[in-house]
Amino acid sequence: MSGHADHRSLVVFTSLAIAGAGLVSASAYFELMHGLACPEATAAGAVLLAAGLAVSLSHLGRKGRAGLAARGAGRSALSHEALLAGLALGAAVVAAGLGLRGAPSPIATAAAGVVNTAFLVSIGLVYRVRGQRTWRGCSAATPLTGGLAFGAIALQPLAVPGGVFTATLLIIAIDALLFSRRWRAVAGIAWPEAVPANPWMIRRTQLLAARFFLLDVMPLILLAVSPTFLAALVAAAGLVVDRFGFYALAAQHTTEYEVAAVEMQIAALDPPAQD
Amino acid sequence: MSGAGFLLDLHRCVGCGACVLACRIENGRVETAAWRRVLPLNLRRRPSGPTYFLSVACHHCDEPACLTGCPSGAYEKRADGIVVHHEDLCLGCRYCEMTCPFSAPQYDEAKGVMSKCHLCAHRVDAGRLPACVAACPTEALQFLTAAAVPPDGAGDRVPGFADPAGCGPALRFLPPAGARRSVLFRSLEEALKR
Numbered sequence: 517m518s519g520h521a522d523h524r525s526l527v528v529f530t531s532l533a534i535a536g537a538g539l540v541s542a543s544a545y546f547e548l549m550h551g552l553a554c555p556e557a558t559a560a561g562a563v564l565l566a567a568g569l570a571v572s573l574s575h576l577g578r579k580g581r582a583g584l585a586a587r588g589a590g591r592s593a594l595s596h597e598a599l600l601a602g603l604a605l606g607a608a609v610v611a612a613g614l615g616l617r618g619a620p621s622p623i624a625t626a627a628a629g630v631v632n633t634a635f636l637v638s639i640g641l642v643y644r645v646r647g648q649r650t651w652r653g654c655s656a657a658t659p660l661t662g663g664l665a666f667g668a669i670a671l672q673p674l675a676v677p678g679g680v681f682t683a684t685l686l687i688i689a690i691d692a693l694l695f696s697r698r699w700r701a702v703a704g705i706a707w708p709e710a711v712p713a714n715p716w717m718i719r720r721t722q723l724l725a726a727r728f729f730l731l732d733v734m735p736l737i738l739l740a741v742s743p744t745f746l747a748a749l750v751a752a753a754g755l756v757v758d759r760f761g762f763y764a765l766a767a768q769h770t771t772e773y774e775v776a777a778v779e780m781q782i783a784a785l786d787p788p789a790q791d
Numbered sequence: 792m793s794g795a796g797f798l799l800d801l802h803r804c805v806g807c808g809a810c811v812l813a814c815r816i817e818n819g820r821v822e823t824a825a826w827r828r829v830l831p832l833n834l835r836r837r838p839s840g841p842t843y844f845l846s847v848a849c850h851h852c853d854e855p856a857c858l859t860g861c862p863s864g865a866y867e868k869r870a871d872g873i874v875v876h877h878e879d880l881c882l883g884c885r886y887c888e889m890t891c892p893f894s895a896p897q898y899d900e901a902k903g904v905m906s907k908c909h910l911c912a913h914r915v916d917a918g919r920l921p922a923c924v925a926a927c928p929t930e931a932l933q934f935l936t937a938a939a940v941p942p943d944g945a946g947d948r949v950p951g952f953a954d955p956a957g958c959g960p961a962l963r964f965l966p967p968a969g970a971r972r973s974v975l976f977r978s979l980e981e982a983l984k985r
Contacts, residue, residue: 575884575885576882576883576884576903577881577882577883577884577885577898577899577902577903577904577905578881578882578883578903578904581863581880581881581882581883582882584862584863584864584880584882585862585863585882585884586862587862587863587864587880588860588861588862588863588864591859592859592860592861592862592886593860594860594861594862594884594886595862598862642886643889645856645860645889645890645956646856646892646955646956646957647856647890647891647892647955647956648889766889768889768892768894769892769953769955769956770892770893770894771830771845771847771893771894771951771952771953772830772894774951774952774953775830775832775845775951778832778840778950778951778979778983779832779833779834779835781840781950781979781982781983782833782837782839782840782979783835783837784982785837785839785840785978785979785982786837786838786839
């Protein structure tokens with residue numbers, strides 16, 4: 517992706533969608549595994565998801581053709597994401613609706629959890645593009661782990677201490693582990709290669725550190741002190757920073773990049789200057 | 792290379808940009824981003840490296856990343872290997888811009904859709920050469936049909952050009968000739984291998 521492309525709508529879309537699907541998935545998991553039923557959380561997740569999908573339309577040059585996005589099913593990762601987004605929203609609405617009416621269905625809850633988790637996986641797979649140098653490896657898993665971490669953190673104020681807190685710690689730990697690997701991969705890209713194509717690379721350490729502390733470290737500290745909604749707000753900010761950093765640190769391996777690398781090589785071949 | 796594509800003779804290309812201009816005029820892209828561009832190598836004329844020009848556009852890959860990624864099926868690889876883009880099916884999602892490692896698809900702000908080099912399919916179908924090839928004054932840029940056999944010495948890799956996504960671009964290069972340029976070229980290739 518070129519450095520000048522406008523990614524604002526993608527940042528907003530994926531932040532909202534990941535937060536929504538993460539909340540629905542975590543809510544379903546806690547309901548089925550720990551008996552923590554919270555249809556309000558599922559409903560909130562559905563609202564976030566719906567808002568994200570609405571924003572995603574603004575990214576399209578031809579919004580009226582959005583329905584064509586399903587034509588690539590079986591081939592295009594983006595088609596899979598679009599289809600799963602619709603299914604995730606539908607399943608979340610059904611599960612939340614049944615729960616709010618006082619007739620919760622474990623099957624509907626499980627379906628919402630599974631489909632929303634699959635949607636989070638599909639978001640990661642969309643960006644597993646071979647020509648992108650900073651979207652490789654663990655980057656494909658961070659929408660899933662980040663979304664689940666946000667969902668679990670947001671549900672903590674409703675839970676009693678015990679298994680739910682342990683599960684939340686585990687999710688945060690997995691997210692921190694995977695993100696630290698992404699951090700290492702992005703930090704490993706040599707400066708002179710990355711800077712001309714993407715000025716955000718200069719501040720990549722601050723950007724990656726902000727995401728790590730906001731989504732993993734700070735919520736953990738806040739939850740350990742007292743499970744309040746403040747932790748969820750901080751984690752939400754972390755999700756936004758995560759998505760911003762994801763797009764801002766895109767570094768595509770283009771022919772221009774390759775030419776720049778060869779220019780550096782030619783410079784290195786130059787004989788040392790004679791005094 | 793299983794379909795139509797280009798052959799670029801690095802010895803003959805002088806970086807004049809006639810191919811870019813011809814492409815712009817032929818395809819009505821005078822004020823929008825060009826589909827073809829010329830990238831100079833060894834721009835600072837360092838004495839240790841060869842100077843040559845890479846004239847690049849869409850490479851009509853064997854396995855086009857744009858086609859695989861497109862959610863709406865706007866890309867089509869024809870039987871002769873030319874990868875064409877159908878504007879009427881394009882969402883303007885710009886995903887092909889992310890997937891193509893050669894920056895071939897360009898976003899058209901006015902139309903809200905992507906566009907890219909179609910190897911002048913309309914000219915090829917009429918038995919003519921693509922506009923960029925026809926305009927090249929040194930015959931450095933040549934058209935290779937699906938049935939054509941690239942000349943001896945033509946390779947698919949050259950310093951400054953990589954296929955990081957394994958797309959199989961239908962672009963072949965003839966290395967710079969001449970004693971000094973070929974020695975510099977080979978020394979650069981060796982240095983990059985190390």
